[in-house]
Amino acid sequence: MSNEQAPKPPQALRVDGLSVAIHTPTGTVPVVREVGFSVRSGQTLALLGESGCGKSMTAQAVAGLLDPVAEVTGGEVLLEGRDLLRLPPRERRRLAGPGLGVVFQDALTALNPVHSVGAQLAEPFRIHERLSRRAAREKAVELMERVGIPEPRARARAYPHQFSGGLRQRLLIAMAVALRPTVLLADEPTTALDVTVQAQIMELLAELRRETRMAVVLITHDLAVVAEHADEVAVMYAGSIVESGTVEEVFAAPRHPYTRGLLRSVPADRPRGTRLTSIEGSPPRPADLGSGCAFLPRCPLAGDRCATEAPPLNPTGPGRASACHHWKELTRA
Incomplete structure (x- = not known):
């Protein structure tokens, strides 16, 4: 049996020297100071x-997703080697x-209250994969089933306020991981x-x-x-x-x-x-x-x-x- 160590997974994200400041009426205040970390696949x-x-x-x-009062003042954010901070x-x-997918902590405000959850889950597939409305909706139902939403086909027509907090969080996760x-x-x-x-x-x-x-x-x-x-x-x-x-x-x-x-x-x-x-x-x-x-x-x-x-x-x-x-x-x- 070989004693060689298994190769490390590729580096997915690397953050170097990230600094963020907030503009206030009394001046600019640094709130993130040269933060660096990395995570592998x-x-x-x-x-x-x-x-x-x-x-x-x-x-x-x-x-x-920084608010307008905040800005990045230095550093790099490398996603598979590409610096996100310097992309158009x-x-x-x-x-x-x-x-990059994001799961927010407040599911009720992160989901749009005037659109059904099925429509919101289908949107990434229509934008990024150019799927038809019907095909995107089928993908949304599959996602809902994968994250444990009961009766996904029927509940795809429901709105965020009709779900419990735990189910809304599952919906947010489904949206974040839809495109892998x-x-x-x-x-x-x-x-x-x-x-x-x-x-x-x-x-x-x-x-x-x-x-x-x-x-x-x-x-x-x-x-x-x-x-x-x-x-x-x-x-x-x-x-x-x-x-x-x-x-x-x-x-x-x-x-x-x-x-x-x-x-x-x-x-x-x-x-x-x-x-x-x-x-x-x-x-x-x-x-x-x-x-x-x-x-x-x-x-x-x-x-x-x-x-x-x-x-x-x-x-x-x-x-x-x-x-x-x-x-x-x-x-x-």
Whole structure:
């Protein structure tokens, strides 16, 4: 038997130095700062962090869906080697569907309330594959059946408000994967769903990923979802990635105090009535970041160097990186 390792899947998406700023009445505020990550075909990368850390803004920049007040100020977004940020608008729109699919967190506002779900699911096939109305509708019914919508042929004539939250989320996933995208961006895909439905939605995404070999970028703040469904994780704080690596290695031995704080806040295996561990303080506002480490006011390891020099995201081992001057102390803790 050969001892050679199996070749790695091809790189589907690579983001380098992505920066986003928001224009406000008082000036321009950076909200995403030189973010970089990559994900391979058939794998899932989780962008993990607290609300407001820049996860969704990063996803919107990758997808080309930023609000008018926001703009990309630097970096590259390479989809199978093509920089999306430098494509003409028409060519970038052409990649929406076959190249990049998006699942939003609010299914009711993402679906058009005045069109039947069948018509909305059929639209990508009519635009990208030039199918007839009847053929596109048949494809829509097949998709609805694939994502677990009961009585798909009859319910294709229904409207979004006639579906439960879980079924609407399944419809959004069906729309996002209709053209078998190279990369799927899933932005908090289980928000506001009960625990049972959350598990069903995440399992559906996992099945579709295995079937189509698409790469998935999962935006979430749920540590349990990351542990169960992601291969690699990039932890974000205050608009930057502060740690990255495989989920197994990062969760077993974090090399950034913020990651360690997140993991320690999980109430697993704690006796009832004991006090939960938390990270003291609050994340900084983007406009208030100084020249030092953004995590400085909340960090138990902070020293003089942290106050004046922001730590870059540097390699700490094979496939791992951390933005902390004191990461070696964490490995010895």
